[in-house]
Amino acid sequence: MESLSNLFMGFGIALTPYNVMIASAGVFLGIIIGVLPGLGGTSGVAILLPLTFVMAPTSAIIFLASVYWGALFGGAITSILFNIPGEPWSVATTFDGYPLAKRGRAGYALAVAFIGGFFASLFSVILFSFFAPPLAELALKFGPPEYFAVMLLAFSTFVGLAGGSPLKNLVSAILGFLLASVGLDIVTGTPRLTFDSISLLSGFSFVTVCIGLFGIGEILLCAEESLEFKGEQGKIGLKDIVITIRDMSHRWYTWLTGSILGFWIGVLPGTGATPASFMSYGMAKQYSRYPEKFGTGVMEGVLATESAAHAAGIGALLPLVTLGVPGSPTAAVMLGGLYIWGLQPGPLLFVEKPDFVWGLIASMYIGNIVGLLMCLLLVPFFAIILRIPYAILAPVIVLVSSVGAYAVSNRMFDVWLMLFFGVVGYAFKKLQIPLAPLAIGLVLGDMTETALRQSFIMSHGSLAIFFTRPIAATCTLVALFLFSFPTLRLMLPWVRDRLWAAQGVGKG
Amino acid sequence: MAIIAISRELGSLGTVIGTEVAKRLNYDYVYQEITSSAARDYEVLEEKLIRVVEKAPRFLEKLSGDFRRYQVFVQAQVFKIAEKDNVVLVGRWSTLLLRGVDHAMRVRVTAPVEVRARRVSEMMQVGMERALELVRENDLERGERMRQLYDVEWTAPYLYDLVLNTEKISVKSAAASIVRLVQGREFEATDASKKKLHNLAVAAAIRAELKAHRSTRETDVDIQVADGIVALMGVVASEAEKRAVERSVGSIKGLQKVESHLRVMEYVR
Numbered sequence: 001m002e003s004l005s006n007l008f009m010g011f012g013i014a015l016t017p018y019n020v021m022i023a024s025a026g027v028f029l030g031i032i033i034g035v036l037p038g039l040g041g042t043s044g045v046a047i048l049l050p051l052t053f054v055m056a057p058t059s060a061i062i063f064l065a066s067v068y069w070g071a072l073f074g075g076a077i078t079s080i081l082f083n084i085p086g087e088p089w090s091v092a093t094t095f096d097g098y099p100l101a102k103r104g105r106a107g108y109a110l111a112v113a114f115i116g117g118f119f120a121s122l123f124s125v126i127l128f129s130f131f132a133p134p135l136a137e138l139a140l141k142f143g144p145p146e147y148f149a150v151m152l153l154a155f156s157t158f159v160g161l162a163g164g165s166p167l168k169n170l171v172s173a174i175l176g177f178l179l180a181s182v183g184l185d186i187v188t189g190t191p192r193l194t195f196d197s198i199s200l201l202s203g204f205s206f207v208t209v210c211i212g213l214f215g216i217g218e219i220l221l222c223a224e225e226s227l228e229f230k231g232e233q234g235k236i237g238l239k240d241i242v243i244t245i246r247d248m249s250h251r252w253y254t255w256l257t258g259s260i261l262g263f264w265i266g267v268l269p270g271t272g273a274t275p276a277s278f279m280s281y282g283m284a285k286q287y288s289r290y291p292e293k294f295g296t297g298v299m300e301g302v303l304a305t306e307s308a309a310h311a312a313g314i315g316a317l318l319p320l321v322t323l324g325v326p327g328s329p330t331a332a333v334m335l336g337g338l339y340i341w342g343l344q345p346g347p348l349l350f351v352e353k354p355d356f357v358w359g360l361i362a363s364m365y366i367g368n369i370v371g372l373l374m375c376l377l378l379v380p381f382f383a384i385i386l387r388i389p390y391a392i393l394a395p396v397i398v399l400v401s402s403v404g405a406y407a408v409s410n411r412m413f414d415v416w417l418m419l420f421f422g423v424v425g426y427a428f429k430k431l432q433i434p435l436a437p438l439a440i441g442l443v444l445g446d447m448t449e450t451a452l453r454q455s456f457i458m459s460h461g462s463l464a465i466f467f468t469r470p471i472a473a474t475c476t477l478v479a480l481f482l483f484s485f486p487t488l489r490l491m492l493p494w495v496r497d498r499l500w501a502a503q504g505v506g507k508g
Numbered sequence: 509m510a511i512i513a514i515s516r517e518l519g520s521l522g523t524v525i526g527t528e529v530a531k532r533l534n535y536d537y538v539y540q541e542i543t544s545s546a547a548r549d550y551e552v553l554e555e556k557l558i559r560v561v562e563k564a565p566r567f568l569e570k571l572s573g574d575f576r577r578y579q580v581f582v583q584a585q586v587f588k589i590a591e592k593d594n595v596v597l598v599g600r601w602s603t604l605l606l607r608g609v610d611h612a613m614r615v616r617v618t619a620p621v622e623v624r625a626r627r628v629s630e631m632m633q634v635g636m637e638r639a640l641e642l643v644r645e646n647d648l649e650r651g652e653r654m655r656q657l658y659d660v661e662w663t664a665p666y667l668y669d670l671v672l673n674t675e676k677i678s679v680k681s682a683a684a685s686i687v688r689l690v691q692g693r694e695f696e697a698t699d700a701s702k703k704k705l706h707n708l709a710v711a712a713a714i715r716a717e718l719k720a721h722r723s724t725r726e727t728d729v730d731i732q733v734a735d736g737i738v739a740l741m742g743v744v745a746s747e748a749e750k751r752a753v754e755r756s757v758g759s760i761k762g763l764q765k766v767e768s769h770l771r772v773m774e775y776v777r
Contacts, residue, residue: 296730
């Protein structure tokens with residue numbers, strides 16, 4: 001029960017007035033970020049990251065994590081009331097949330113999203129509290145080959161699980177690596193790909209690139225789409241909450257499968273809340289008694305999506321604190337933060353900085369309670385934010401982003417870089433190339449390279465080292481399977497057709 | 509001009525009553541034909557269709573989701589036969605499906621377990637113990653299937669217009685009371701009720717058509733029909749599926765207009 005006493009210590013840290021205030025502010029800003037379609041959780045966390053430079057690391061991570069929880073809550077508001085996803089992970093919330101709102105049940109749909117999401121978070125935090133310490137202990141035994149294998153696994157999940165085109169995922173990840181390799185060679189110390197530019201000598205700052213890719217890119221896209229916010233009014237009454245809790249008790253299996261699936265997808269390095277929400281929606285639909293009704297306003301659709309997204313949000317931080325590998329793009333930005341605050345991500349955090357780790361875990365409980373209360377009480381207020389004309393909102397966001405990019409290392413070069421990557425982000429989105437692999441490639445590039453080269457030094461250049469150690473071998477084999485998964489999947493219809501033919505069913 | 513749908517338990521004499529009613533009213537009596545004609549129309553094995561009606565769901569079957577196709581095929585056939593009018597339908601969810609159609613009368617025929625077991629033991633030439641076993645098993649399996657597919661307790665009296673217990677009531681009196689009731693004003697066929705049945709039948713036929721073709725088999729979309737206008741709603745996995753569904757529905761004859769509100773699950777942005 002060491003976890004429990006550590007957890008109480010964590011609450012002692014997270015419940016100081018300053019940290020509670022920081023968490024509340026983070027959740028509040030997070031909800032606004034979640035509500036605004038032009039601003040996602042990843043870009044929101046990236047833009048607000050420079051704010052934390054003045055905080056102690058524990059308060060800083062509590063702040064950023066709270067922004068993430070807030071964004072997870074906020075996305076649903078826009079999805080349900082306006083039929084426009086506030087966040088990528090609440091795309092599936094629009095399917096059933098908006099039809100419910102149109103039928104005059106907006107309060108109910110919102111209550112389902114918030115309460116379902118809250119309990120999924122709570123469930124995941126409890127799993128987190130008890131899984132994290134043993135995982136970190138295991139990770140303490142990791143050497144470079146194990147680390148490299150885990151990184152390989154992270155990248156393979158993009159190709160195998162993340163959805164979309166596997167090739168585009170791969171291209172994006174490789175570009176991330178390429179950007180990561182700019183700067184000083186980590187082993188020999190010689191400049192690489194710097195083209196004699198002093199500015200490039202320190203490499204690409206991760207925060208700058210992320211603000212550009214996710215923040216500016218999204219702003220450009222929204223400006224082009226000129227979204228119109230015509231939607232439903234929403235207010236949550238006490239009755240909505242009572243009905244929600246009653247209905248949820250009948251649909252506990254939808255909630256539970258969503259939470260478990262979400263947590264698991266979140267923990268897998270590289271895949272975050274967005275694929276989790278889609279998978280959970282698909283599963284709830286497939287195993288429902290009335291799959292055809294999904295998309296016409298059934299509460300299970302909202303419940304499955306939101307519970308998985310919230311659970312994934314928590315799950316994504318598990319590999320981050322235990323291994324130093326981010327579980328989602330947003331967690332990747334936080335990893336960037338850890339370096340800036342002067343912390344070495346990885347299992348040693350549990351030993352060397354228990355106040356940081358357990359403060360963060362305790363703040364997960366607190367942040368989600370604050371988020372739930374804020375959302376239940378202040379929905380009309382947050383919906384009003386969407387009535388602010390985009391022409392006012394967009395320049396403000398660009399300004400805040402620029403200040404953030406500048407603050408990273410106090411140089412104008414980063415601001416130009418941010419704008420450049422903004423255009424890149426816009427182009428990628430137009431070409432339907434996912435950005436998450438690039439971001440994670442960039443943030444993990446150095447670590448992956450270090451682990452690979454150290455492994456080769458250990459093995460005198462032999463690849464066998466990744467197959468002879470049990471943990472490394474397991475991860476490597478799973479990664480290889482996932483890399484080949486798209487190819488295997490292509491063969492699936494062929495196999496299925498043979499099976500059907502054998503059963504003698506169907507025409508056409 | 510009416511439809512009589514009978515739901516019966518094993519050994520309750522429901523089929524006998526059904527035949528008697530059909531004879532008295534000069535209606536068609538349809539029981540086994542529902543699944544046999546559905547099997548023919550949709551090119552599937554009839555035993556699979558019967559399984560989905562009469563047997564409890566099995567684990568593997570639930571996992572594969574195939575039962576959904578069979579369910580849709582049987583439903584489409586029930587509506588198709590009901591639309592012919594002047595018909596007595598026995599089983600195959602007809603009492604449930606025809607709920608809300610005014611000129612359809614829904615009858616439940618039941619009797620205590622021991623009474624039914626005695627009849628089964630005589631009819632099938634088996635011992636009383638075996639007969640009891642058969643009756644109980646049948647009740648259980650069908651009941652479980654109804655819970656799985658429709659979330660109802662099929663024994664609940666409010667699902668029916670009339671519940672007959674044949675422990676005391678004879679086949680003749682049972683048939684007589686059904687005939688008398690169905691001639692009442694409540695079950696008069698009106699234009700509105702006929703139109704409603706037609707819309708339900710068209711929607712069911714479209715659903716079955718989608719489940720019969722490979723390109724649209726995996727989809728589950730909501731289909732609402734009103735005055736020849738078909739509204740497609742729901743969520744599909746890809747643009748390709750969306751196009752396939754729209755093309756498939758668009759090629760069905762006799763529809764004036766197809767409105768698609770289908771949404772695609774995609775998240776690369």
